[in-house]
Amino acid sequence: MSDFLNEMALLSTVRVAHIDDVAIAARAHHRPPPPAIDTRGFGLIAEIKFAAPSKGVPTGEAQPIAAAVERAKAYSLAGARAISVLTEPTRFGGALEHLAAVAASVDIPVMRKDFLVDPIQVLEARAYGAGGVLLIIRMLDEHRLDQMVQLAHELGMFVLLEAFDADDLARGAAFSNCLLGLNCRNLHTLEVDPSRFELLADAFPPAVVRVAESGLIDADAVRDIARAGYGMALVGSALMSNPTPGVLLSEMIQAGEAVR
Numbered sequence: 001m002s003d004f005l006n007e008m009a010l011l012s013t014v015r016v017a018h019i020d021d022v023a024i025a026a027r028a029h030h031r032p033p034p035p036a037i038d039t040r041g042f043g044l045i046a047e048i049k050f051a052a053p054s055k056g057v058p059t060g061e062a063q064p065i066a067a068a069v070e071r072a073k074a075y076s077l078a079g080a081r082a083i084s085v086l087t088e089p090t091r092f093g094g095a096l097e098h099l100a101a102v103a104a105s106v107d108i109p110v111m112r113k114d115f116l117v118d119p120i121q122v123l124e125a126r127a128y129g130a131g132g133v134l135l136i137i138r139m140l141d142e143h144r145l146d147q148m149v150q151l152a153h154e155l156g157m158f159v160l161l162e163a164f165d166a167d168d169l170a171r172g173a174a175f176s177n178c179l180l181g182l183n184c185r186n187l188h189t190l191e192v193d194p195s196r197f198e199l200l201a202d203a204f205p206p207a208v209v210r211v212a213e214s215g216l217i218d219a220d221a222v223r224d225i226a227r228a229g230y231g232m233a234l235v236g237s238a239l240m241s242n243p244t245p246g247v248l249l250s251e252m253i254q255a256g257e258a259v260r
Contacts, residue, residue, distance in 0.1 A: 001138055001139065001187075002187035002188055003188075004187055004188075004190065005115070005136070005138065005139055005187060008088070008091070008115035008139075009115060009117055009139055011088075011090050011091075011115070012088075012114065012115045012116065012117045012118075012121070013117055013118075016117065016118045016120060016121060019120050019121075019124060021120055024120060024123050024124050024127050025120075025123050027127035028123040028124070028126040028127040028155060029123075029155075031126060031127070031129070033156040034109055034126070034129075034130070034131030034132075034155075034156055034157060035107060035108060035109045035131055036109065036131075036156075036158070037081055037082050037108075037109045037131070037132060037158045037179075038081050039081075039179070039209045039231065039232070041231075041257060041260050042226055042231055042232065042253070042256035042257045042259070042260040043080075043081035043082075043231070043232045043253070043256075044079075044080055044081060044222075044232065044233050044234075044235060044249065044252055044253050044256065045080065045081060045082045045083070045084050045111065045160075045211070045232060045233070045234045045235070046075035046078075046080040046082075046083055046084070046235060046236075046239055046245075046249055047083070047084040047085075047086070047113065047234060047235060047236030047239065047240070048068050048071055048072060048075075048083065048084065048085050048086065048098065048102065048236075048240070049085075049086035049092055049093070049094065049113075049236055049237075049240060050064055050067075050086070050092070050093035050094065050240075051091065051092045051093035051094075052092065052236075052237060064093070064095070064098060065097060065098060065101045068085065068098045068101060068102050069101050069102060069105045071239075071240075071245065072102040072105055072106050072110075073105060073106065074245055074246040074249075075106075075239070075245065075246070075249060076106040076107070076108055077246060078245075078246035078247075078249040078250045078253070079249065079250060079253050080108060080249060080253075081108065081232070082108055082109045082110065082111055082131070082132060082158075083102055083106060083108065083109075083110045083111065084110075084111045084113045084134070084234060084236070085098050085099045085102050085110055085111070085112060085113065085130075086098075086113050086114070086236075087099050087112055087113070087114045087125075088113075088114045088115060094114070096124070096128045097128075099112055099125070099128045099129060099130055100128040100129050102129075103128065103129025103130060103131070104129060109130075109131030109132050109157075109158065110129060110130055110131055110132070111130060111131070111132035111133060111134060111158070111160065112125035112128070112130040112132070112133050112134070113134045114134070115136065115139065116133060116134075116135055116136075116139075116148065117139060117140070117144075118144075118148075119144075119147055119148050119151050121133075122148050122151045122152050122155070122157070123151070123155070125157070126152075126155045126157060130157065131156070131157055131158065132152075132157050132158040132159065132160060133148075133152050133157060133159055133160070134159075134160045134161075134162055134181075135148055135149065135159060135160070135161055135162065136162045137161055137162060137163050137164075137168040137171050137172055138163075138164065138168055142171075145171075145175075146174075149161075149175055149178060153177065158178075158179065159175070159177075159178040159179065160178065160179040160180075160181050160211060160234070161175060161178045161179065161180050161181065162181050162183055162213065163180065163181065163182050163183070164182075164183055164185070164187060165200070166200060166203040169182065169200065169203045169204055169205070170203070170205075172205070172208075173205035173208075176205070176207065176208060178208075179208075179209045179211050179232065180204060180205070180208045180209065180210060180211065181210075181211035181212070181213045181232075181234060182196070182197060182200055182204075182210070182211070182212060182213060183213040183214050184196040184197055184212070184213070184214050184215050185213075185214045185215070192214045192215035193215070194215040194216070194221060194224075194225075197212050197224070197225050197228055197230065198224070198228045201228045201229050201230075204229070209231045209232060210229055210230040210231055210232070211230065211231070211232040211233065211234055212225040212230045212232070212233045212234070213233075213234040214234075214236075216233055216235050216238060216252070217238045218238070218248070218251075218252070219248075219251040219252050219254070219255035220255070222235075222252040222253075222255045222256045223255040223256065223258070223259055225256075226255070226256040226258075226259035226260055227259050231260065233252065233256065235249075235252065
């Protein structure tokens with residue numbers, strides 16, 4: 001793994017040690033089933049995050065929960081298929097409370113995006129209302145990855161497996177019942193290279209929903225990835241920095257749908 005992922009894995013492991021396993025498991029298993037994600041045609045997962053290491057540390061929102069809920073409602077009204085919420089607190093300004101508030105405010109599934117390393121964090125995600133989780137393939141060995149995918153599906157959640165190269169995509173081929181995403185970010189420099197979406201398109205296994213992640217800034221970028229065979233996109237920074245995110249989101253969705 002890169003130094004960045006190693007750092008995030010260590011921080012995540014520290015957080016795991018403070019989870020009340022019994023209480024979280026009880027909360028997760030007693031929640032009603034989450035809404036299912038619609039993967040027909042072309043769809044977009046819209047992200048809420050208040051910081052990004054590649055863009056420096058912002059001052060943050062004075063009222064992050066209220067800001068997250070307002071943005072989530074705008075995303076939902078604009079046609080997002082799901083909402084991704086960053087819950088990593090150290091480098092991304094996230095919190096599980098953001099996830100819970102967003103999940104309670106919209107009718108579409110909400111995905112926990114974090115650097116998850118332990119099954120208890122999948123239970124934690126569901127306990128706070130998540131209907132999906134993102135799992136980074138190279139952070140998990142085969143046994144742990146399989147364990148966390150199975151647990152998420154038992155809880156009625158969708159799984160987005162995140163890959164960074166052809167080797168990751170090859171490992172993701174074992175999970176045909178998951179979304180498979182390619183993040184075009186360089187883990188060493190944290191810079192994005194959208195050309196990788198087309199370069200690695202043929203490395204995806206057949207009959208899987210391909211998700212393009214990072215570096216998508218406008219409708220033209222979404223049109224390009226749809227033409228390359230991607231059925232979904234995960235968009236964060238472009239929406240978070242836009243004063244009218246619902247408008248941009250609608251434009252992106254329309255661009256992808258026009259191709260698909």
